[in-house]
Amino acid sequence: MTTRFPAVRLLGAAAAVAAAAGILYGCASAPSASEDAALTARTIAIMKASFKPKGQAGLDRLDQDETQRLCSQNAEGKLPDSIVKKIEQENLAAVKYPADGKLVGNWKEGEKVAELGQGMQFSDDPKKPNGANCYACHQLSPKQEAYGTIGPSLYEFAKKRGYTEETRRYAWAKVYDAEAFSACTNMPRFGQHHILTEQQIRDVVALLVDPASPVNQ
Amino acid sequence: MADPMKIRANLVGDSTEVKVLMSHEMDTGLVKDKSGKIIPAWWIQTVKVTHNDKVVLTAQWGTAVSKNPFMSFKFKGGAKGDKVTITWVDNHNDSRTDTAVIA
Amino acid sequence: MRSIHRLTLIVGAAAIAVATLAGPVVAQTTLENASAKYRQDLSEGNPADLWVARGQEMWKVPRGPKKVSFESCDLGLGPGVVKGAYAQLPRWFADAGRVMDLETRLVWCMVNQQGYTHAEATKQTFGNGSRHRSDLEALTAYVAKESDGVKMNVSLADPHVREMYDVGKKAFFYHAGTHDFACATCHAEDNVRIRLQYLPNLTKPEGAQKAYTTWPAYRVAQGETRTFQWRLNDCFRQQRFPDLIYGSDLSIALTTYLAASANGAVYVGPGIKL
Numbered sequence: 181m182t183t184r185f186p187a188v189r190l191l192g193a194a195a196a197v198a199a200a201a202g203i204l205y206g207c208a209s210a211p212s213a214s215e216d217a218a219l220t221a222r223t224i225a226i227m228k229a230s231f232k233p234k235g236q237a238g239l240d241r242l243d244q245d246e247t248q249r250l251c252s253q254n255a256e257g258k259l260p261d262s263i264v265k266k267i268e269q270e271n272l273a274a275v276k277y278p279a280d281g282k283l284v285g286n287w288k289e290g291e292k293v294a295e296l297g298q299g300m301q302f303s304d305d306p307k308k309p310n311g312a313n314c315y316a317c318h319q320l321s322p323k324q325e326a327y328g329t330i331g332p333s334l335y336e337f338a339k340k341r342g343y344t345e346e347t348r349r350y351a352w353a354k355v356y357d358a359e360a361f362s363a364c365t366n367m368p369r370f371g372q373h374h375i376l377t378e379q380q381i382r383d384v385v386a387l388l389v390d391p392a393s394p395v396n397q
Numbered sequence: 398m399a400d401p402m403k404i405r406a407n408l409v410g411d412s413t414e415v416k417v418l419m420s421h422e423m424d425t426g427l428v429k430d431k432s433g434k435i436i437p438a439w440w441i442q443t444v445k446v447t448h449n450d451k452v453v454l455t456a457q458w459g460t461a462v463s464k465n466p467f468m469s470f471k472f473k474g475g476a477k478g479d480k481v482t483i484t485w486v487d488n489h490n491d492s493r494t495d496t497a498v499i500a
Numbered sequence: 501m502r503s504i505h506r507l508t509l510i511v512g513a514a515a516i517a518v519a520t521l522a523g524p525v526v527a528q529t530t531l532e533n534a535s536a537k538y539r540q541d542l543s544e545g546n547p548a549d550l551w552v553a554r555g556q557e558m559w560k561v562p563r564g565p566k567k568v569s570f571e572s573c574d575l576g577l578g579p580g581v582v583k584g585a586y587a588q589l590p591r592w593f594a595d596a597g598r599v600m601d602l603e604t605r606l607v608w609c610m611v612n613q614q615g616y617t618h619a620e621a622t623k624q625t626f627g628n629g630s631r632h633r634s635d636l637e638a639l640t641a642y643v644a645k646e647s648d649g650v651k652m653n654v655s656l657a658d659p660h661v662r663e664m665y666d667v668g669k670k671a672f673f674y675h676a677g678t679h680d681f682a683c684a685t686c687h688a689e690d691n692v693r694i695r696l697q698y699l700p701n702l703t704k705p706e707g708a709q710k711a712y713t714t715w716p717a718y719r720v721a722q723g724e725t726r727t728f729q730w731r732l733n734d735c736f737r738q739q740r741f742p743d744l745i746y747g748s749d750l751s752i753a754l755t756t757y758l759a760a761s762a763n764g765a766v767y768v769g770p771g772i773k774l
Contacts, residue, residue, distance in 0.1 A: 219666055219667070219670055220670060222663075222667060223667045223670040223671050223674065223753075224674075226667055226671070226749045226750050226753060227671060227674065227750050229748065229749065229750075230744060230745050230748030230749055230750030230751065231736075231741060231742040231743060231744055231745060231748070231750075232742060232743050232745055233742050233743070234742055234743035237677075237740060237741060237742040237743070238742060239742055241676060241677045241678065241740060241741055241742055242676050242677075242741065242742070243676065244674075244675065244676050247680070248675040248676050248680055251675045251680070252673055252674050252675045252676075252682065255673030255675075255682070255684060256673065300677075300678045300679065300740045301737050301738060301740055302737055302742060302743060303737055315695065316694045316695055317694065326695045326696050327695065328692070328693050328694045328695050328696075328697075329691075329692050329693050330686070330689070330692045330693070330694065359680075366685045366686075368678070368679040368680055368681075369680065373678045373679070373680075374678075375678055375679070
């Protein structure tokens with residue numbers, strides 16, 4: 181019923197320092213790169229033989245893109261700075277802004293998208309709209325108190341950042357492809373992976389940046 | 398054929414504490430199945446408890462009682478080794494009777 | 501004169517579960533208290549016991565085309581031995597040439613000893629009401645109950661088991677699908693929640709111990725006793741992955757990783773969860 185999803189990993193200067201430390205540690209006792217590659221290959225072979233397609237979820241769901249591969253490979257320990265840069269640059273380049281330049285929709289519709297948990301599961305009807313289930317991980321409108329804490333609170337999102345074009349563009353890009361701003365974040369890439377339609381992203385952006393939205397009250 | 402109940406009856410001081418789990422769907426008649434059809438109401442209507450053949454509890458239940466109901470109660474006058482017998486009857490006229498010995 | 505002192509009825513289980521998800525935080529404390537009280541009441545009468553009783557009855561009855569009971573089924577401690585068996589699984593079974601968890605082993609015994617086809621044995625892995633009951637859920641609940649109070653003790657000494665543990669750990673961090681989710685997305689941090697539900701950090705012994713030792717469990721909202729195979733399958737559904745095959749190597753690898761991570765803790769299942 182509830183959809184599970186995730187925390188934004190904090191990255192920055194600390195990650196770079198830790199990455200350097202990780203390399204030193206790696207020389208000492210971790211399995212060798214070839215052992216690790218063999219284990220990864222074995223794991224993927226086992227995974228591919230362990231699922232069957234159901235509903236809208238085919239076996240292609242197991243195929244990784246470059247971001248997923250890098251995030252899985254570097255899941256334990258800190259992400260090397262070079263990987264962070266690579267993931268963020270590639271994803272930033274993939275962000276598509278709407279052709280008509282209209283970034284902000286209707287916050288009331290956005291609120292519905294933020295509440296809705298269904299979408300893309302093998303048990304979901306693919307004819308029904310997908311939700312973003314923002315509340316699973318984030319606080320948004322203070323009226324909805326059943327919110328998760330895996331992601332940061334987004335209450336007063338634009339009130340804090342300013343009702344500017346920059347804020348609107350950031351909100352769009354973040355919802356579209358969160359990996360552009362924090363590599364290996366737990367947040368799905370709603371635009372990049374076609375989870376939400378362009379109009380749904382507009383509406384979610386409105387929920388975040390409209391001065392009349394309960395998020396900014 | 399209904400599954401057996403799980404009954405525990407223990408003498409605590411001068412009263413007998415009975416705890417019973419029943420296996421039953423307890424469909425409310427308000428839920429729809431995947432195809433959108435109402436699942437008809439199906440529920441335990443009456444429960445009767447006897448201690449050595451004397452009735453110590455009767456209950457009439459509705460559809461608000463949960464699936465696989467759990468009931469606990471106490472009565473006075475039981476002794477170790479006595480029998481406690483519980484019978485439920487549902488609206489399909491299906492029933493189940495089980496007996497436990499007071500410990 | 502006999503009189504009735506007290507009558508407690510446990511009702512409206514699903515209503516409480518739903519309210520927990522939807523209710524405002526102001527009422528959260530009350531709801532959490534109500535849930536705790538409800539859990540307490542139920543622990544005295546965990547409906548999982550109904551599955552245990554059914555599984556126990558089934559265990560000794562000759563079954564299948566070959567009319568063989570589970571008393572010839574070796575769960576790792578000798579034919580028919582159930583006491584403590586769940587707490588030492590998964591393990592390597594030379595007769596099957598595979599590492600197996602309890603559920604996979606039960607299917608193996610049904611096929612290789614009782615004469616069922618694999619399709620027959622796995623026809624109803626997860627039950628759906630009294631009209632579509634799962635024998636496997638009942639058998640699993642019964643065998644698990646026979647480890648109640650036993651310390652988790654999954655041995656990684658066998659290289660096959662060790663490999664499954666390593667694969668399970670790797671798979672735990674495997675991101676894929678439309679949402680980029682891995683098991684680790686939700687289960688690698690302390691004290692975070694989805695909506696109002698706190699999630700165990702399964703990468704730490706305490707988290708793995710608390711989670712693993714309470715499955716199988718009666719799920720109040722579903723009115724069903726669910727097993728660890730079900731738990732994994734439903735996690736992957738929410739991860740937007742395809743359908744995890746019952747008894748697949750991945751299911752056994754993840755079970756091995758989590759069961760071994762729970763080593764040292766006392767098994768206390770079957771549990772009860774909202």
